[in-house]
Amino acid sequence: MAEIRLNLITHEWVIIAKEKCKKPEDCIVMKEKRIRPEFVASCPFCPGNESKTPGESYRVEDEKGWKVRVVPNKFAVLLKDGERTRMNSGLRKSVNGVGIHEVIIETPFHNLTTATMPDEQLREVIRAYKERFIHIYKDPRVEHVVIFRNNGPASGTTIEHPHSQIVGTPITPLQIRNRVEEYRRFFDDNGECLMCKTIDDELKEGSRILFNTENFVSFIPFAALSAFHIWIFPKRHSSSFADIQEEEMRDLTINLKSTMKKLYYGLEQPDFNYIIRSSKPGNTYSEFVHWYISVVPRVTLVSGFELGSGMYINPVMPEISAEFLRNVKIPECHSDK
Amino acid sequence: MTEIRLNLITRTWVIIAKEKGKKPEDFIERRVKKRYPEFLETCPFCPGNESKIPDEVFRIHDDKGWKIRVVRNKFSRLSEEGERKRWDIGLKKGVHGVGIHELIIETPNHSLTTATMPTEQLKDLFQTYKDRFLEIYKDPKVEYVIIFKNNGTQAGTSIEHPLSQIVGIPITPLQIRERFEGYMKFFDETGNCLMCNTIDEELNDGTRVIFDTEHFVSFIPYAALSAFHIWIFPKRHSGCFADIREEEIWDLAKNLKSTIKKLYYGLEHPDFNYSIRAGKPSNTDSEFIHWYISIVPRVEMTTGFELGSGMHVNPLLPEKSAEFLRNVRIPEY
Numbered sequence: 001m002a003e004i005r006l007n008l009i010t011h012e013w014v015i016i017a018k019e020k021c022k023k024p025e026d027c028i029v030m031k032e033k034r035i036r037p038e039f040v041a042s043c044p045f046c047p048g049n050e051s052k053t054p055g056e057s058y059r060v061e062d063e064k065g066w067k068v069r070v071v072p073n074k075f076a077v078l079l080k081d082g083e084r085t086r087m088n089s090g091l092r093k094s095v096n097g098v099g100i101h102e103v104i105i106e107t108p109f110h111n112l113t114t115a116t117m118p119d120e121q122l123r124e125v126i127r128a129y130k131e132r133f134i135h136i137y138k139d140p141r142v143e144h145v146v147i148f149r150n151n152g153p154a155s156g157t158t159i160e161h162p163h164s165q166i167v168g169t170p171i172t173p174l175q176i177r178n179r180v181e182e183y184r185r186f187f188d189d190n191g192e193c194l195m196c197k198t199i200d201d202e203l204k205e206g207s208r209i210l211f212n213t214e215n216f217v218s219f220i221p222f223a224a225l226s227a228f229h230i231w232i233f234p235k236r237h238s239s240s241f242a243d244i245q246e247e248e249m250r251d252l253t254i255n256l257k258s259t260m261k262k263l264y265y266g267l268e269q270p271d272f273n274y275i276i277r278s279s280k281p282g283n284t285y286s287e288f289v290h291w292y293i294s295v296v297p298r299v300t301l302v303s304g305f306e307l308g309s310g311m312y313i314n315p316v317m318p319e320i321s322a323e324f325l326r327n328v329k330i331p332e333c334h335s336d337k
Numbered sequence: 338m339t340e341i342r343l344n345l346i347t348r349t350w351v352i353i354a355k356e357k358g359k360k361p362e363d364f365i366e367r368r369v370k371k372r373y374p375e376f377l378e379t380c381p382f383c384p385g386n387e388s389k390i391p392d393e394v395f396r397i398h399d400d401k402g403w404k405i406r407v408v409r410n411k412f413s414r415l416s417e418e419g420e421r422k423r424w425d426i427g428l429k430k431g432v433h434g435v436g437i438h439e440l441i442i443e444t445p446n447h448s449l450t451t452a453t454m455p456t457e458q459l460k461d462l463f464q465t466y467k468d469r470f471l472e473i474y475k476d477p478k479v480e481y482v483i484i485f486k487n488n489g490t491q492a493g494t495s496i497e498h499p500l501s502q503i504v505g506i507p508i509t510p511l512q513i514r515e516r517f518e519g520y521m522k523f524f525d526e527t528g529n530c531l532m533c534n535t536i537d538e539e540l541n542d543g544t545r546v547i548f549d550t551e552h553f554v555s556f557i558p559y560a561a562l563s564a565f566h567i568w569i570f571p572k573r574h575s576g577c578f579a580d581i582r583e584e585e586i587w588d589l590a591k592n593l594k595s596t597i598k599k600l601y602y603g604l605e606h607p608d609f610n611y612s613i614r615a616g617k618p619s620n621t622d623s624e625f626i627h628w629y630i631s632i633v634p635r636v637e638m639t640t641g642f643e644l645g646s647g648m649h650v651n652p653l654l655p656e657k658s659a660e661f662l663r664n665v666r667i668p669e670y
Binding site: 012079091094147154155171294302308309 | 339340341342343345348349350352353354414415416419427428429430431432433434435481483484485486487490491492493494502504506507508510511512513515531534535538559560610611612613614631633637638639640641642644645646647648650
């Protein structure tokens with residue numbers, strides 16, 4: 001018998017096909033893996049081409065050159081200049097599209113990805129996220145900031161060079177509003193944070209855990225929305241990513257990288273997105289909001305069923321996916337420079 | 338200036354990213370089109386292979402044979418046997434995966450699609466949707482029914498033979514709950530149905546309308562969630578699809594076919610989904626629920642931005658997309 005599980009954090013129902021479920025191995029997308037060079041002369045994000053991406057807003061460098069750069073997105077979906085003005089004519093309501101859209105160039109090396117990046121480098125990327133996140137929220141037009149990474153064509157990008165994006169929007173999306181309201185309701189009903197309680201339950205049960213490090217826990221949610229959907233929760237209750245401490249950044253680097261390595265080797269470099277879901281910096285002390293990272297390998301396509309209902313179908317049991325990933329052997333040659 | 342538009346019906350914010358400089362023509366599918374034969378011996382949905390899918394629950398036929406078949410989906414994730422049972426262990430809440438999952442084989446002809454099917458065949462298809470929709474709701478395990486079509490690999494199917502699906506699930510999805518609540522609030526605030534109001538405004542404005550037929554209007558929403566996202570609304574207020582009448586089915590078949598033909602010829606056979614968004618039969622007389630059809634051509638990929646925020650990015654101005662589609666010439670055969 002299949003199960004339909006309720007994801008209490010997103011409040012979405014997920015059909016989990018138990019018997020007819022795919023084996024985790026079936027989710028390996030057989031595509032030809034291209035071996036990429038470290039440097040591509042025509043790539044605007046590769047060293048030497050800095051002039052193609054002017055207006056740098058952040059940089060980490062050492063004596064050998066830059067390590068991380070943050071630049072305005074040339075193809076920004078939002079305009080940097082202008083006032084936030086509302087329009088309201090009958091049923092047509094809108095706001096003009098102002099906001100911030102930046103690209104975080106994660107490394108000078110064209111051929112790295114989260115799983116293969118040196119720890120030190122990944123930590124600098126996370127630090128860049130934090131710095132820009134806090135800075136962008138200072139813009140009075142910005143209401144919500146989303147940090148995300150697209151990796152591979154199925155995740156919506158054709159750019160190979162490792163990069164993340166950060167977008168500050170002049171409105172708060174409905175999804176965020178609804179979820180925060182649910183968290184508040186849970187807190188009022190139970191006197192505790194839903195995410196804190198989830199961490200406790202997951203650690204006790206253990207069957208869906210991937211990595212339990214000092215400050216973070218990565219796991220496949222009980223009602224994972226898609227195959228190998230993963231969450232990484234900070235153990236310390238905090239509603240904003242802006243509040244992450246130095247030692248936590250160090251630990252997040254280890255946890256995120258270990259998790260991504262499992263996907264990289266277990267599913268043969270699947271395309272993926274990850275996203276930081278967080279409240280704004282000023283909201284750090286909310287008792288019921290708890291920031292986290294969501295990792296979505298793009299191994300299946302959504303159909304009219306998902307589009308028409310807002311429900312999800314996960315073809316792999318979360319417990320089986322977690323076990324599969326825990327058992328993935330990471331090759332020794334993995335270059336941790 | 339870029340606009341961020343609020344879709345009042347889905348309550349989704351959509352960034353209309355026209356600064357990205359994409360034109361409607363940029364979404365034409367340039368890949369090589371496969372030509373499908375009218376009949377494929379190895380296709381389990383083609384005539385002669387009925388024994389491969391014996392579990393038929395419904396059929397329309399004439400003297401030449403069947404025209405539409407409805408069969409149980411062998412690969413359904415939901416099982417028809419068993420009770421709808423809830424469990425609730427701390428934060429782990431769920432329900433047994435019981436329900437109904439049927440496949441609607443739209444035609445015996447392997448090579449057809451919505452745009453190329455005879456209107457009569459589409460009319461029969463919608464009659465079939467209606468019959469199965471009502472039948473499935475009779476099952477006490479079923480709380481909500483979804484009718485949808487996947488066409489092409491980007492739309493989530495690798496099956497070529499024209500199919501629709503109908504699924505009866507034992508719970509009501511959050512998205513449906515939230516939207517109905519939004520419609521109710523709008524009704525309470527204004528005394529009007531949001532969808533009825535939308536039809537009035539769209540017809541007055543005209544810039545986003547594609548086809549205005551007797552009983553239906555197809556248009557690109559003011560805040561279309563993706564490129565060429567289209568809605569078809571019935572003009573007569575009704576909460577439930579199954580309330581559709583004979584003459585309305587005819588008109589819907591014409592409207593839907595004309596609309597999909599615009600996509601078919603204008604964008605060169607894009608993959609697409611459509612789904613019927615409707616209240617339950619018990620919602621038929623609701624003042625604030627109004628059923629409709631949503632068509633989503635799958636011409637783009639969603640990114641981490643959409644996944645992480647629930648917002649959408651539409652690279653095309655809805656008014657421009659509608660104009661482009663209105664100007665698509667349909668070849669006369």
